[in-house]
Each structure stands twice: as structure tokens, then as C-alpha cells.
Amino acid sequence: MLNGILFGLKKFFSEIGSGDMVILFSSLILSVTAISGVGFLSDRFQRSIQEQASIVLGAEMVFRSGAPIDDHYIQTAELMDIKTAETISFLTMALSDGGNILSSIKAISSTYPLVGNVTVILEGQSKANLDLNQPLASTVWVEQKILEALNISPGESVTLGNKTFKVAGTLIDFPDRSTGFLSFSPTIIANDYDLEEMGVIQAGSRVVYRQLYSAQPSQLESFLIEVEDDLNGVQVQKVSDLEGQLGNSVTESSQFANLAALFTILITLVSSMIAARRYAKRHLLNTTLMKVFGASKKFILWSQISQLIMLILMATFIGCLLGFSVQALLESILSPIINRDLPPPTARPLWLGFLTACCIVIAACGPYLRILGLVEPIRLLRKEDTQGSKSEASIYLFSFLIFGLFLLFLFNDPRLVGSILFALLGLIILLAGIGYLLIFSTKLSPVFGGYGWLMGLRNLSKRSSENLLQIIVFGVSLTFLIVLAETRSDLVNTWRSSLNQDTPNYFFFNIQDYQLNEVQGFFENEMEANPEFTPLIRGRLIGASSASGSPIDVGRMMQRESNLTWFSELPDNNSIKEGSWWDEEDEQRSLISVDGQAAKSMGLSIGDQLEFNVAGENFTVTVKNFREIEWESFSPNFFFVLSPSVAKELPQSYITSLKIDNDSEAVDVFIERFPTITSVDLESAMDQIRTVIDSASTAVQYIFVLSLLAGILTLVASIFSTVEERNKENAVMKAMGAKQSDILQIALAEFGALGLVASITALFVAIGFSAYISIQIFETSYSPNSVIILSGLLGGFFLILLTGMFVVYRALAVPAVQTLRG
């Protein structure tokens, strides 16, 4: 064994320069780079998203309620060594001599925040402080927008309710920013000690009470089990609930990266198998000679295994280094999304890279090692040139199984792996079927074309198994590349279309019925805009009854006021998921349309009844349909939409949105003329989202380059795998008097037909795959991209044709006699 290992290692560096080893080595490096690069990034993203989710909550778990939350939860938690804090938030007017502004007040306890930092520039300082917890009693920290509106500076006073506070600093940032009704108003952070003296919280005031908890997940779980039976009216928010909502584009770009890595591995597996086949063919003589000279099976096996282990280790090392560089590059591109330092990666991607290389080598080379082990030394005397008795089909089956096991390890989801393998098998069978038809058709006598074309097409059937394999290899690689290009383009387009140049950047609330015409006129005359006005009805869900008797859980919805609206027609960015939109027959009925996800969480069914209270009046409506809403669109979206007959008589205001140029002074004029209408500027938020989308798009394109490289490598490897045989054939033909142009014409016909069949088949299959991936995985719409489809078709066809022609052209430069002498 030791002799075999030493022999193998000694020969490794003379072997590594051979064409097949270069392809095998490059394939391994590419796949390790892809899996480790994506692995490093996903690993760090995952951990970052968990941390960000904690910051959004200001804790690992939060109890939230519209009414004061009982203290005994805090006491129980503290007994269990869980850190706690409390916040109380509400809206009130902040007053000064210079003005007033509606502000969101956040009264915090001394232990706030549990996760993240409150960033404040204290009075008289220029640098931000990050290690503050709570303002001193009778002082507050105030956001810049409030200072500007009140015309005051830090050190001056602001009045909240009955108490006047000294502004101790400018509030820059804090965790658990609200996303509800409080979020439209700038924030003031106060000490909870001062709350009573402010005297602004009265019976019926809209207040959000939060209890914050921070500890290990297991401790929090135990705590939750302890108290969950008496959590009446208290909503529990956990980090895990928020992870999915955070960084949608980050999650989607990670998903794309995983998909690209998977396809890259698949493509590199194919190129590795081609290389392994060549490696085995080349080593046939080597191995047989070794046997003739007395090498044992073990000696041969270990000499080859040692070479492959060296290959795996070197590829893992180089691949992981490149992978780390790729993720560093992606991290820098994605930095606007991440907006903070990512935590360091774990060692998992390194192991994953190593495992990928092992899996590819075992899947691609394993069967050939066995063939080489079984080769009989007598074949040298018989002048045989076969690879042994093992059929190619059993080799591919073995590779397929090994790859399946690897995917199972990677995803730990037998159903998903089953689907991938089933789709792959289907693709191979389809390509094989079409390839077989092409090859079979060339056996029939063509009715057109000269000698070169006839010979070229006949060559397809002459090397039928080789050509069938090439059609499959070309087809699979091209399919994956087109699918990735299509998916990438679709994803980026969907992200971008959610925020195009005409997306509204201003929202206007609280437009009263009597102001409608005047506001409409202002927009038309001053801004040349004609926006739609959506009715807004403030109401509260107070009850529900099921038509079928099944339980309905509307507790969460009943805790807060809801924004209702009404429409005659289904809005553009909504679609019906279940039921139907109201028609003329429903004109007099009291109906409601509910967001599909909200309906699911409440356990609602079509025909159930909901009871609302609007301005003291109760009414009941029947659920007519469930809608799917594009929440990404910057249009007003509503959980509940009433039918016109029930809503028209209810007290309502209007909301509208429009795009206003940044340098326009019209908004200032509008605010001056309509002081009671609230305007919200979303430009900075949209800028941030635009940056996020651009970064995610760029990252996705870089990942795609890896797959593209793998695909090109596979196509080139596949064509070069037949180079020796083609050289011999060309030499014989030249010796028999064929002209160079004849040989080139034959190659043109052969590779042209191969390229055309593989590209067209790949194209159709890719469209199907892309649609499935876009709709099922990324949940976006799919429309074939004609540029990508045409580039895929032409790119694939010409790559196959030109590489093939290059191989043949190069062979023509070698004198026939040299090739024939071997």
C-alpha cells in the first residue's frame, strides 16, 4: 500500500499537466469555489439576519399589547436569569415656543435596549454615543426633524403633555423602530419615570406597551412554556418570526446563489466525468503495463487514490481560497444591504468544499478506478483498446446515485432532492431521445448536400454513442446556463420593477371629503399630476362568526384599529386567490375582501361573517374573496376591502401618493395651503431600497459568472475528449487524398448538427425550468427573456461549433504521417 501511495504521489506532478487532469482539476476548483463562496456568504448572512432581527425587536423576544402588560411576566423572567426591559410608546404633540409637531414618544426603562444600541449625540458633543441606556429624568433625546420643526437646539426645552423636558441630545438611531401608526412621526425617547407627570396617557389612548426579553433560545422557550397559558391579549414576537421578513432581496439573492452553486456543481460533475473518462482511457496502458510488470491490484489502486486525494486537497485549498475571495467581493458589493460588519464565517464552508470535491471525484472517477483495477494484463498482447466490460450506463447510474447522496446531505430534504434528480433524469432522457432521433435520421440517405455534408452527418451515426453523450452534455450544460441567466434576469427585473422611476415618493393622508376637489385641482395645476384617491376608513374588528362552524381566531386583529377601504374594481396590484370579486348582483350586499395571508392566520373561510365598528357604529359583512397583495409595490394596500354599498355611507378620509421631483417646491406650497393634510416623504427610504436592489443584482451577476465558466469548461472538455480519435480519422482521410476543405466541411456539418440539436432542446427545456423556478422558488412572475433565449441559442450553437472547428483545424496543422506513426 505504502509503495503504491509513494509511486502515485511521485507521478502526481507529471500527471497534473495532462489535459484530462487539467479539466478535472479546474472542474473541482470551480465547484469548490462556488460551494464555499456561496457557503461563506450564506453562513455570514444567516447569522447577520438573526442579529438584525434581534435589533429590529430590540430583544430576542417581545411581548406587545395595546393595554398595560402584567409585571409578573418580568418577575418570572428575571427569576429564570432572563434580561428584561420595558417600553411604552404613544403619539403626542411636542411643543416649544418655536412650533409644535406630532411626535412618537418612547418611554424606556433603564435596561433598554437589550440588543443593539441607542445612538445619541449629547448636548455640546460632536461624536455619537453608543453606550447609553436611558435619558436622565426630566430630559429627553429628540430626533433632528423635531428640533427643526420646533426650532430648538439641544439644551433647550420641549413640552410633552404636562411636563417640560430639557433636550439632552439628538437621537440618531435606536433599535425596535416602529412600523405601525407610530412610524410616520419622528421619535422622542424619554425616561419611563417621567411618564406619570406627563399625564398624556388617558383611558382610550392609543398606546403600545412592550416587554423585552433577551436570553438563550432554550431559556426563552422554557419561559414561554411557563407563561403561555395566561398571555391574554399579549402578542409574542420572536426573532424567528422576523427573519423571513428581513432583507427579502438578501434572502432571494442567497437562494439564487445556492441555485447557481448547485448548477455549477452539476455542470462541473459532467466535465469531471468527461475528464475521468479520458483519464481512465489514458491510464489503461499505464495500468496494464504496471500489472504486466508485477504491480498488485492494491498497489495500482493506492497509486491512483493517492493522486486523486492530492487533487482533492489541492482543489479544496485553492477553491476555498477563491471561494473566500468571491464572498469577500460579494460582501463588498452587498455592503449597502448589510450596512454593518458581518460576523466571521464558521468552518462549515471549508468542509462543504472538501466534501464537494470528494463527492465529484468519487462520482466521476470511482467507476473508472474499478475498471482500471479489473483490467486484464493480457489485453496488451491482444492489442485491445477497450476500457473493460463495465457498461457506460452503470457508470452514469453510479455517479447519479453518489450525487443524489451528496444532495441529500446538502439539503436534508429527500423530497427536494428527489425532485432535482427526477428533473435531471427527465432532462437526460429527453435529450437522449432527441439525440437518438437526430442520429437515426442521419442513417437515412439525405437528399441534399455534397460529400462533406453527407460524411459529416454520417459521422454522427458512426460515433453514435459518443455523439449521444455529447448532445446530453451540451444540452444539460446549456439548459442550466440558460435557466440561471433567465432566473437571474427575472429576479433582477422583478426587484427593479417594484421600484421604477415613476414609483410614488410622497404619500398624503387625512384628505377630507370637502378638500378632495381642491387637492385634486392643486395636483393638476401645480404638479401636472392626476393621482387616484383611495378612501380610508378607520375601524376596529369586533367579532367574527363562521359559516361552517370552524373556529376563527381574530384576537390579534381585534387588538388594534384597522385601515379599511372600498373599491368597485379589483386594484391592479391585487389578485383573487379564492372566491370572486363583487359584480352587479352584489351591489346591495355587505361584503368584504380579505388579504389571503391574514385570512389564513385567522382561519377564515369564504362566507364567514366579520363585525366591525366604525365611528361608534357596528355593522356586519360577509367574506366574499381572499386577495393576494403585492406588498412590495409602493401603493396603498389594505388587509380589508369593503364592497361599495356598505362603505359609501361610512365616515372616511382619503389617501393618495404621487411622484414629485426632488427639487420641486410644490410640496412646501401644498403643506402651507393644506396644513391639516399629512404628507410623508419616502424618498430616502426608496433610495435605500434602490441601493439594496442594485447591490443584490450585481452580486447575483458575479455568482452567475462562476456557473458560466463551468458551463464553458464542460463544453470545451466534451469536444476535446474526442480530439485523439478525430486526429486519427483526419490523418487517414488526408492520407487518402481528402482536401482540408473537405475535412472542415465534415466537421462543420457534424458540430453544426450537434450544436443545433443541443441548443434548441436546451432552450425549450430551460424555458420550462425557468418558469418553474421563478414561480415556485422565487414566487415571482415569469416571462421568457428574448435576449437571453437568443443569446443562449446562438451562444451555445457557436461555442460548440467553433470549439469543434478549432479542434479539427488544429489537428489539420499536424502532418498526417506524424499522427499515423502514433
Add this chain to the structure above:
Amino acid sequence: MNKTILEVSNVTKNVSSPEGELTIVNDISLSLEEGVFASILGPSGSGKTTLLAIMAGLDLPSRGSVKLFDKEITNLNEDKRAQIRSKDVGFVFQSFHLLPRLSALDNVMMPLEILGAKDAKERALKALDEVGLSRRTGHVPHQLSGGEKQRVAIARAMVKNPSILFADEPTGNLDQSSTDNILELLLGINQQTKTTLVVVTHDHSLAERSDVVFELQEGKLKC
């Protein structure tokens, strides 16, 4: 009288073919003494290469026995037979079978490296020197002529000083001048080192210079 190095008794080799079972070698018995130069002569398809393979332990007979160095090799497994070949048997092929990516020196070193010999390089250089190729050690096969390739193959076969050298049509791919040179080289080895030489050939002139000739006709030894 010299010691018997190889003894073949009633060896028959049958193979399956689309036309049914074919007998390639039919009930052959022969023996060779140490240091002889034996030729196996016969037309194409007469079974001479199969007989050579069976004698060297590269293939097993369907019936009969083969004793090499007094050891019955037909009941040994492949690895055990390989072990015998690794030390005491050399091979030369018609198509040379040099490894194309390795230099002449590396090709000659290979059998010694399989044995784990520490002085492989020195011995390989000496073997190449003995076949007149000391100035071609760094050349790869495609840089050598046919005669030179066969010299490298002979150096590779002789580098471990085998007791017996099997050669399958060693001059079959060579011109007359190279044939003469290779023939002289093989005869020289046989005479100087007393290595038993078994050569399969069509060439009657080569057979005439051997100590003993076995002529095969349709798998049978011609008397």
C-alpha cells in the same frame, strides 16, 4: 544439464465467440531450460501470443498446468502471479507500449518503482546505457524512432535482471536495419546474462538463430 525454468503440460485454451467455443491453444506441452533462446513460430491466428501469455502468467489456460520457476502458476491468483512477474519476468511488446508522457528514463524506472527500489534511477540509467541510449534518457517516446523505442522497451524489461524475458513480435513494427539491431541486442542479452529468451515471431530468420523453435499450427504444436 541446465535447470528447467518453464514447464507447460497439456495446456488448452478455449474462448467463447459468436460462432461458439473456439480452441485457441490445443493440448500443448513443452519445457524450457535456463538460458535458452526459444522461438514460437506460426502464422497469424495460430495461438502463439495466447501461449506466450499463458506461459508468463498473464492469462490462465482452460486446462493443463504451467510451472514457472518450479511453481505451479495456474492455481495462483492474479496478485500472486504479478508478484512472480515483478521480480523474475521481463516483457517486450511489438507496439513498444511506452508511456507517452514519460521520458525514456521514467519509462525504464517504472518496474523498479513498482518494486520500491531506492536505486531505480541509477539502474535505469545503466540499462539505457547498455542499450545504447544514454544520450536519449530525457526524450519522450514521440521524439524517438521505432528502433529506439524498442530499445527503451528492452531496457525497461531488463532493468530488474529477470530470469526470463518474453518478447511478442519484438521486430514486427521495425524496418530491416532496426530489426537486425534489436535482434543483436536480444541475442547479446541472452548470451551475456544467460537470461532465458522466449520470442513469438513470424520471422524465420530470427527463429533460425534460436536454440529451440516451437512451431504452432491452428493452436497445435507442429512436430
